[in-house]
Amino acid sequence: MGYTVAVVGATGAVGTRMIQQLEQSTLPIDKVRLLSSSRSAGKVLKYKGQDVTVELTTEDSFEGVDIALFSAGGSVSAKFAPYAVKAGAVVVDNTSYFRQNPDVPLVVPEVNAHALDAHNGIIACPNCSTIQMMVALEPVRQKWGLSRIIVSTYQAVSGAGQSAINETLREIKEVVNDGVEPKDVHADILPCGGDKKHFPIAFNALAQIDVFTDNDYTYEEMKMTNETKKIMEEPDLPVSATCVRVPVLFSHSEAVYIETKEVAPIEEVKATIAAFPGAVLEDDVANQVYPQAANAVGKRETFVGRIRKDLDVENGIHMWVVSDNLLKGAAWNSVQIAETLHERGLVHPTKELKFELK
Amino acid sequence: MGYTVAVVGATGAVGTRMIQQLEQSTLPIDKVRLLSSSRSAGKVLKYKGQDVTVELTTEDSFEGVDIALFSAGGSVSAKFAPYAVKAGAVVVDNTSYFRQNPDVPLVVPEVNAHALDAHNGIIACPNCSTIQMMVALEPVRQKWGLSRIIVSTYQAVSGAGQSAINETLREIKEVVNDGVEPKDVHADILPCGGDKKHFPIAFNALAQIDVFTDNDYTYEEMKMTNETKKIMEEPDLPVSATCVRVPVLFSHSEAVYIETKEVAPIEEVKATIAAFPGAVLEDDVANQVYPQAANAVGKRETFVGRIRKDLDVENGIHMWVVSDNLLKGAAWNSVQIAETLHERGLVHPTKELKFELK
Structure with missing residues (x-):
């Protein structure tokens, strides 16, 4: 009954810390999927001591994913986050791409967790600073x-x-x-x-x-x-x-x-x-x-x-x-948003797709 | 007809740069004397290619000195700068000791060179920042x-x-x-x-x-x-x-x-x-x-x-x-003050000693 969580940009400085923060998270997690560009696909990383092979990110990567954490650059989020939402995932995006989008809450959980209630499938994690x-x-x-x-x-x-x-x-x-x-x-x-x-x-x-x-x-x-x-x-x-x-x-x-x-x-x-x-x-x-x-x-x-x-x-x-x-400024704030979504019963497929499929 | 210039604290990060700035200075310099604490006295430094032996700073070190540049810490300036003035030197002090003394001009030559006119033998160089x-x-x-x-x-x-x-x-x-x-x-x-x-x-x-x-x-x-x-x-x-x-x-x-x-x-x-x-x-x-x-x-x-x-x-x-x-923040501003004193005809013995001999 736990979640499948995807990490997009899993091999980067933030992505590797997202994996660590998920390992320490209170989220009920059944499975972690690690995604990246073709440059890092095929690498093997650990999640709770188990080998996880990094997969290439494609439009079809998000079937069965409940929560997708993105930290692979704005262009990757722009391209793939809408497909993740379409596939039924809730996206927590650590790039700047969606932050000023009025349909996207920009959240620091201690400050404005209430903004999550109106999410449309994508939540933006603010800039570290x-x-x-x-x-x-x-x-x-x-x-x-x-x-x-x-x-x-x-x-x-x-x-x-x-x-x-x-x-x-x-x-x-x-x-x-x-x-x-x-x-x-x-x-x-x-x-x-x-x-x-x-x-x-x-x-x-x-x-x-x-x-x-x-x-x-x-x-x-x-x-x-x-x-x-x-x-x-x-x-x-x-x-x-x-x-x-x-x-x-x-x-x-x-x-x-x-x-x-x-x-x-x-x-x-x-x-x-x-x-x-x-x-x-x-x-x-x-x-x-x-x-x-x-x-x-x-x-x-x-x-x-x-x-x-x-x-x-x-x-x-x-x-x-x-x-x-890399933690409160990125990986932890993203995982903390996911935890808060879970606590508020907000991890669910989004009915109306408000983001353009490119 | 040139000046005898003393550098007190000659072996330090600022002192060594004071020597360099004096080498490049427009001041007419006959002789440079290098002074320090007992820890560095006896070392040999170069001034314009010539060996100069570092001397121990004492109350009697300033006989014949026209300009004394101090950068050996506030306590050294507190102790010896008044003796330098008494011996007829003009002191440019790079420490904070005299900076707020109303008898001491605090000078950045581009900004307030006019304040030099009222000097009483000691001019303070401000803090680097x-x-x-x-x-x-x-x-x-x-x-x-x-x-x-x-x-x-x-x-x-x-x-x-x-x-x-x-x-x-x-x-x-x-x-x-x-x-x-x-x-x-x-x-x-x-x-x-x-x-x-x-x-x-x-x-x-x-x-x-x-x-x-x-x-x-x-x-x-x-x-x-x-x-x-x-x-x-x-x-x-x-x-x-x-x-x-x-x-x-x-x-x-x-x-x-x-x-x-x-x-x-x-x-x-x-x-x-x-x-x-x-x-x-x-x-x-x-x-x-x-x-x-x-x-x-x-x-x-x-x-x-x-x-x-x-x-x-x-x-x-x-x-x-x-x-x-170390340059505009210390050594160059100090030498620049000395150059400005020279240009304004202010390198001369001070008649009334306003600073306590300790």
Whole structure:
């Protein structure tokens, strides 16, 4: 009586962690099917100690699948997610392709699980950098309201996939072992595979994640702006981001500045965040306790600290928000959405197909 | 008829670069004397190809010295800078010890060279993270005024000295060559030598630079706030900072948000910054041109890009500011102050000693 769960993009940095999160999940799972492109099909991965052969993703891959987790790039989701829905599966899509589609809920379960109730077969998992900020800010928004957000990110290279992790390690070894100057290291992938030029990330900081849009912000920055508005259901909330890649492999950090509608006493802000599901308060500067990327790796929670009043603006608050971008930022949030769908009785075939079959 | 210039802390990360900057300086220099603690005294360094033996710093070290550049820690400046002034030297101090002293000008030559005219023998060089922000923002302040600054920094480990560089390289090698998890790497120095706990910086981001103050900001963050007000002569300008160490060896990056008193058209802001001495505009996102830490290493300029309007606030502007923290942030700004003192005829013995001899 359990589910058949498919993972599309099973061999990637997020896909392999989706498998781990499914292994640890409370979902009743009968069978896991692993799907990929032709490049990885035929590989053998483990699920709960059993060999599972990776299959090629086709339009016909989803017969008998109840839940399909997609993390193989926007074009794969665009092509195959509608076929999965047509075959009766509920899709949790970790790419940006459907996130702004009005027929698709964009969900961080702690924040807006209610949005799942109206799903049409596809649920979008937000961008990694957005998710952890939502976990930190939603408790503040609920209690005092938010009137603006400014965020600067310190993002791990794993957000750009396994190939970016490999590139970063190769570059760093060239610098520390071979004495190459960071500026002279060759790069093929970062700051983003889809753009023309590539720059070293070893001992560098790249103020570009994803390609640039017409307004001189990057898509990554606009994802933080637009996804925040949709998840919080606050279309007029001002949100501006600067998204920066740093030479960290796992876990994103964020310097977040907010202004609240009502003045929020800092000790109450700390207590309110500490009490919010999925958030962990790490804030005791007298004992040098604050969130660190290295400590968040492998954990599902979002860690929040350095919470302090702005020095001049009465309703201004600064904080430091850290989470494993591959877990809460992707694999765990996706599996958590699936768990929440199950708990709410929402894992069922969709009657009317609202998405184009390509 | 040239100067005798002393470098105190000559063997450190900044001191060695002070020697390089003096070699390239327009100052008329007859003789360079290199001073240090007993740990490094007796070492032999080069100045313009000639051997110079490093001497122990004592109260009597400054006889015959015209200009003394200090970068050996606050306690060394506190102890010996007044003796240097008493002996007739003009001191350019790169530590934080004298920066908020009302008898001491705090100078970024492009911004407030006029403050040198009233010196009393000691001139303070601001904190590295402050200096580059001043070069980027002063042209904007002069033309449109500033009503607030929020900055998040991405600071290189070299700001904590040569030992922090060595520690970072050792940690990173342990991760990439020996497979140690970043969280399990041993640390002795960072986030700051003077605090109780030490954390790995390899593949991490540490939201602590210097120790914490009573208001839950770090001293580094309060330096950015207080030094900005003093340099810009704007005691009421709101400035709040989040200072973060990242695994970069050289060059600080900063995500700077400002609000101007008058609305500033972005293209004019770019042109105004490009025309300011010491600032270089690198801003052509269509061609992926923006400042990068790796490219700024070894250069004296401050690089500014990603200049764009806030998405909601009419007078809000975001930018990305990068400079070599050891050059413009320390060694070059100190030598540049010395050059400016020379140009203004201000290298002379001070009549009244305003600083306590300890």
